[in-house]
Amino acid sequence: MSKRALCLPFLALLLSAAADAPVRAQAAGAASPPQSDVSSGERKFATVTGIVYLDANRNGRRDRTERGLAGVKVSNGRAVVASDAQGRYVLPAEAPMTVFVIKPPEYATPTGANGLPRFWEQVFPDGSPALKYGGIPAGPVPASLDFGLLPAPRPARDAALKMLVFGDPQPKTRTDVGYYERDIVAPLIGRHDAKLGLSVGDIVSDDLSLYPEMNQVTAKLGVPWLHVAGNHDLDFDAGTDEDSLLSFRNVYGPDTYAWEEPQASFVVLDDVVYRPGEKPAYVGGLREEQFEFLRGYLATLPKDRRLVIAAHMPFFDPVPGVESFRRADRERLFTLLREHTRVLLISAHTHNQRHYRHGADSGWHGAQPLHEYNVGATCGAFWSGVKDAQGIPDTTMSDGTPNGYAWLTIQADGDYALRYQVARAEAAASxxxxxxxxxxxxxxxxxxxxxxxxxxxxxxxxxxxxxxxxxxxxxxxxxxxxxxxxxxxxxxxxxxxxxxxxxxxxxxxxxxxxxxxxxxxxxxxxxxxxxxxxxxxxxxxxxxxxxxxxxxx
CATH class of the missing domain: 2.60.40 (Immunoglobulin-like)
Incomplete structure (x- = not known):
C-alpha cells in the first residue's frame, strides 16, 4: 500500500482503493488481519483498527448502546484516516507508534489522571529503548483500539475562542515549579475565561521528572491544555532523533498532532531535530512522516479556515545568517500552507518576544505576509534576577520584555487578536x-x-x-x-x-x-x-x- 494512499483523508476513499483489499476486509470486520512483522504476544498485525464512539455515560469504555461516530479523523502520526458510518477506522501498523484521534470541533476529549486531555494510545508492544526518564513501557495492543469522545456544549454562533499561550515554562528545579505556580498559574485560577491552553515547548529544563509537578499545577487552570515539545524536553540519552521524545510522548502523547475547535484548527509540530554527538545538538526542522501527516490532514480542511501552527523553534532565523531552522524544511512547509489563506504561526524558544512577517526571503509566497508570533517565555530569563517582596525573581528577558504569557482570541469567523500579559501585572501593562x-x-x-x-x-x-x-x-x-x-x-x-x-x-x-x-x-x-x-x-x-x-x- 502506498503512503500516499494511506494519507487520504477519508476512510471511504481508503476502502475504495483497488490495491487495498486486505484493509477493506479488516474495515468490514474480518476476523484475521494480514500478517506482518509487528506483533503483540502471539498476535501479528499489519493494521490497527478501532472505533471512535460517543462516551455518553463518560465511563471510559464503549458500551453496547454507545454509537460510533462517523467522519472523525484518526492518525498514527503519518497517515490520516476518517472513521466510517459505524465509527470504525483502519490505520497501517507502523509500530512502535502513537495512535491519536483528532478532536472534532463539536466534541471534547476525556481528561487523564494528570488533568490533561487524553486523546491517544501507545502502540509499543515491546516497549521503547531504556532511557533515563523511562521512555514508553511495553503494553499489549488491544484487538480494537477505541477512542471515546464526549459531547461538548454547543457555542453560540458568534462565540469567540479565548486561549492562554505559555512559552517556555522551563523549570529546572522544584523551586522553579513553585515560581511557575505562584507567578503564572495562581493569579489566573478562578479569574480567567479561557477555554483552551497551549504550552509552546520546554515544559521543563532537561529534568523530565518534573513533568508530574508541572501537570498538577497547569491542571488547576481547568481547561484542556495542549503541549508542544521543546529542545529541553528531549531524552538526551536517546541514540536517534526518532527516540528523543519517548519520555515526553509517554506523558503528553504524540509530538505532532491536530486539534479542532469551532473557530480554528490547530496543528502542533515537534520541530526540534536532535543530532546526538553533533554541535549544536539540535536544529529546527521537520521529519518526513510529519510532512506526510500534514499533507493528509491539510487536505481535509477548507482553504479559508483559520489554521494555527504551533511549534517550539521559530521558523525564522533569530540571528541573521545562522540557519537555526533548516531552510529546505521551511520551504516545504510553506509550500503545503501556501493555499491556506488564514494561517498563524506560534513559536517560542528565544526567551524574547517579537512578531515576524514571512515573505519571499524566507520562502513564503502567499498573497499576504505570513505572521509568526514568537511568544515571550513564562519563565522569562530562566527564573533569574533579583527577587521581589513575594520571593519571585524579576526574570526580565534579554530584550527587556517582562515574563508573562499571551492571550489568543479567535473569533467565530477566524479573525484573531493577540495580547501579552505581564505576570502578576494589570492587563494594561503593555x-x-x-x-x-x-x-x-x-x-x-x-x-x-x-x-x-x-x-x-x-x-x-x-x-x-x-x-x-x-x-x-x-x-x-x-x-x-x-x-x-x-x-x-x-x-x-x-x-x-x-x-x-x-x-x-x-x-x-x-x-x-x-x-x-x-x-x-x-x-x-x-x-x-x-x-x-x-x-x-x-x-x-x-x-x-x-x-x-x-x-x-
Whole structure:
C-alpha cells in the first residue's frame, strides 16, 4: 500500500482503493488481519483498527448502546484516516507508534489522571529503548483500539475562542515549579475565561521528572491544555532523533498532532531535530512522516479556515545568517500552507518576544505576509534576577520584555487578536518606560525616554508628549533596553550575589522606541506620556516623570 494512499483523508476513499483489499476486509470486520512483522504476544498485525464512539455515560469504555461516530479523523502520526458510518477506522501498523484521534470541533476529549486531555494510545508492544526518564513501557495492543469522545456544549454562533499561550515554562528545579505556580498559574485560577491552553515547548529544563509537578499545577487552570515539545524536553540519552521524545510522548502523547475547535484548527509540530554527538545538538526542522501527516490532514480542511501552527523553534532565523531552522524544511512547509489563506504561526524558544512577517526571503509566497508570533517565555530569563517582596525573581528577558504569557482570541469567523500579559501585572501593562530621574536645566537635550512596547512591530506608531503638550513621534531604535542594562551594571557592581542567577545580559530589542527629553522647561518635575497603537488592542498608554534641576558651574 502506498503512503500516499494511506494519507487520504477519508476512510471511504481508503476502502475504495483497488490495491487495498486486505484493509477493506479488516474495515468490514474480518476476523484475521494480514500478517506482518509487528506483533503483540502471539498476535501479528499489519493494521490497527478501532472505533471512535460517543462516551455518553463518560465511563471510559464503549458500551453496547454507545454509537460510533462517523467522519472523525484518526492518525498514527503519518497517515490520516476518517472513521466510517459505524465509527470504525483502519490505520497501517507502523509500530512502535502513537495512535491519536483528532478532536472534532463539536466534541471534547476525556481528561487523564494528570488533568490533561487524553486523546491517544501507545502502540509499543515491546516497549521503547531504556532511557533515563523511562521512555514508553511495553503494553499489549488491544484487538480494537477505541477512542471515546464526549459531547461538548454547543457555542453560540458568534462565540469567540479565548486561549492562554505559555512559552517556555522551563523549570529546572522544584523551586522553579513553585515560581511557575505562584507567578503564572495562581493569579489566573478562578479569574480567567479561557477555554483552551497551549504550552509552546520546554515544559521543563532537561529534568523530565518534573513533568508530574508541572501537570498538577497547569491542571488547576481547568481547561484542556495542549503541549508542544521543546529542545529541553528531549531524552538526551536517546541514540536517534526518532527516540528523543519517548519520555515526553509517554506523558503528553504524540509530538505532532491536530486539534479542532469551532473557530480554528490547530496543528502542533515537534520541530526540534536532535543530532546526538553533533554541535549544536539540535536544529529546527521537520521529519518526513510529519510532512506526510500534514499533507493528509491539510487536505481535509477548507482553504479559508483559520489554521494555527504551533511549534517550539521559530521558523525564522533569530540571528541573521545562522540557519537555526533548516531552510529546505521551511520551504516545504510553506509550500503545503501556501493555499491556506488564514494561517498563524506560534513559536517560542528565544526567551524574547517579537512578531515576524514571512515573505519571499524566507520562502513564503502567499498573497499576504505570513505572521509568526514568537511568544515571550513564562519563565522569562530562566527564573533569574533579583527577587521581589513575594520571593519571585524579576526574570526580565534579554530584550527587556517582562515574563508573562499571551492571550489568543479567535473569533467565530477566524479573525484573531493577540495580547501579552505581564505576570502578576494589570492587563494594561503593555509598555515599559525608562527615563533619567534628573537632568540639568538647559543641558543639551541628548538624553531620552525609552519605550519598550512589548507587542510592538516595525510599523507600530509610538508617540510621546511632555506635560500634556503636543504628541510627537518616537523613533524606533535597535539597541538594548536601558532598564535591563541598569540591572546588568548593578549586578556587576554588587559585592555579593543579588539573586540565585543574575539577570541576562541586555540584548538588542526589536520593539524599543526613543524620544528626546527637553531640558528648556521650568525647574521641577515633568510628566512624560507615551502611547502606542496596537493593531489588536488599540491605544496603549504609560507614563513616567523626570526632574529638571539647576546646577552651579
Amino acid at each position: 509598555i515599559g518606560l525608562h527615563a533619567p530621574k534628573v537632568l540639568r536645566q538647559g543641558a543639551y537635550p541628548a538624553y531620552g525616554v525609552y519605550a519598550n512596547v512589548f507587542m510592538g512591530e516595525a510599523d507600530t506608531r509610538v508617540e510621546y508628549r511632555i506635560d500634556g503638550g503636543e504628541w510627537k513621534p518616537m523613533r524606533r531604535v535597535l539597541q538594548p533596553d536601558p532598564r535591563l542594562l541598569a540591572e546588568n551594571i548593578a549586578d556587576d557592581a554588587a559585592d555579593t550575589l543579588r539573586g540565585y542567577d543574575r539577570s541576562p545580559e541586555a540584548d538588542v530589542s526589536t520593539h524599543l522606541w526613543r524620544g528626546a527629553l527637553p531640558t528648556d522647561l521650568a525647574v521641577g518635575e515633568h510628566r512624560v506620556d507615551v502611547r502606542a497603537f496596537d493593531r489588536w488592542q488599540g491605544e496603549q498608554t504609560a507614563s513616567v516623570t523626570y526632574r529638571l534641576q539647576q546646577a552651579a558651574e
